[in-house]
Amino acid sequence: MSDAPTTTPERDAHLAAATGAVLRADNLLAGYLPGVNILNGADLYCMPGELVGIIGPNGAGKSTLLKALFGLVTIHEGTVMLKDEDITNKRADELVTKGIGFVPQTNNVFPSLTIEENLEMGCYQAPKKFDDRFAFVTELFPTLGQRRKQRAGSLSGGERQMVAMGRALMMDPSVLLLDEPSAGLSPVMQDEVFVQTRKINQAGVSVVMVEQNAARCLQIADRGYVLDQGRNAYTGTGKQLATDPKVIELYLGTLGKSDDA
Numbered sequence: 001m002s003d004a005p006t007t008t009p010e011r012d013a014h015l016a017a018a019t020g021a022v023l024r025a026d027n028l029l030a031g032y033l034p035g036v037n038i039l040n041g042a043d044l045y046c047m048p049g050e051l052v053g054i055i056g057p058n059g060a061g062k063s064t065l066l067k068a069l070f071g072l073v074t075i076h077e078g079t080v081m082l083k084d085e086d087i088t089n090k091r092a093d094e095l096v097t098k099g100i101g102f103v104p105q106t107n108n109v110f111p112s113l114t115i116e117e118n119l120e121m122g123c124y125q126a127p128k129k130f131d132d133r134f135a136f137v138t139e140l141f142p143t144l145g146q147r148r149k150q151r152a153g154s155l156s157g158g159e160r161q162m163v164a165m166g167r168a169l170m171m172d173p174s175v176l177l178l179d180e181p182s183a184g185l186s187p188v189m190q191d192e193v194f195v196q197t198r199k200i201n202q203a204g205v206s207v208v209m210v211e212q213n214a215a216r217c218l219q220i221a222d223r224g225y226v227l228d229q230g231r232n233a234y235t236g237t238g239k240q241l242a243t244d245p246k247v248i249e250l251y252l253g254t255l256g257k258s259d260d261a
């Protein structure tokens with residue numbers, strides 16, 4: 001297609017570094033309606049054990065990118081690979097069994113179910129895993145074990161986020177996709193979510209995280225992407241991006257200020 005991005009040295013270098021990635025997306029053109037692309041050539045990769053952050057302005061296509069990786073948005077061109085397997089346009093439930101966990105931004109717990117039942121839902125495709133995975137998740141987040149009989153609807157926003165992440169971990173994913181886990185939380189709970197995300201990553205789970213709290217996200221991310229108008233505007237280590245004058249001027253100035261206020 002004519003609007004497909006052309007090859008550039010930066011792009012070649014980026015993709016060359018993707019060898020061995022657990023998850024990799026090349027040149028995605030994707031959208032909700034035929035002929036209308038929201039992603040206009042986005043690339044992304046996540047190495048085993050990496051924590052990758054995606055930031056960018058509202059409407060840039062960050063959620064669409066995660067949804068495309070998770071089979072919820074149609075990919076018109078480009079490929080998504082999970083290790084050596086082409087998973088482009090595979091169904092979400094299939095992707096869960098193959099090792100992708102996804103935590104959407106909203107409506108990510110069953111409020112009328114208990115914490116334990118929510119975690120059960122996380123491995124309904126493989127109920128035999130429950131005991132082992134419940135032990136893993138509650139070791140990471142002891143509160144979930146202590147309060148296992150409490151209904152998720154009665155929890156605070158931060159606690160619910162913990163349940164949602166716990167649920168996504170129940171299938172032992174190779175990579176966890178998080179869409180704005182800190183959104184709508186108090187500053188203290190936002191901090192808590194970043195600490196939890198780090199803990200999950202340090203437990204060996206590769207993480208791809210979209211965040212509106214851009215500065216904080218880049219602090220904990222090994223690498224990051226700035227997505228703008230459906231394609232990568234900048235990429236680098238979290239530190240490189242956080243200190244890049246152009247990224248600061250264009251993306252962190254306003255995004256960063258609102259977080260630190």
Ligand SMILES: Nc1ncnc2c1ncn2[C@@H]1O[C@H](COP(=O)(O)OP(=O)(O)OP(=O)(O)O)[C@@H](O)[C@H]1O
Binds near residue numbers: 033038057058060064
């Ligand atoms: N279900 C949908 N149907 C049609 N268009 C959609 C749908 N969801 C999102 N879009 C459009 O896709 C574009 C990108 O939206 P997306 O939600 O991916 O952005 P985002 O970067 O996640 O923004 P935000 O920071 O506000 O969460 C927007 O123009 C939006 O209107």
Ligand SMILES: [Mg+2]
Binds near residue numbers: 062063
């Ligand atoms: Mg979004």
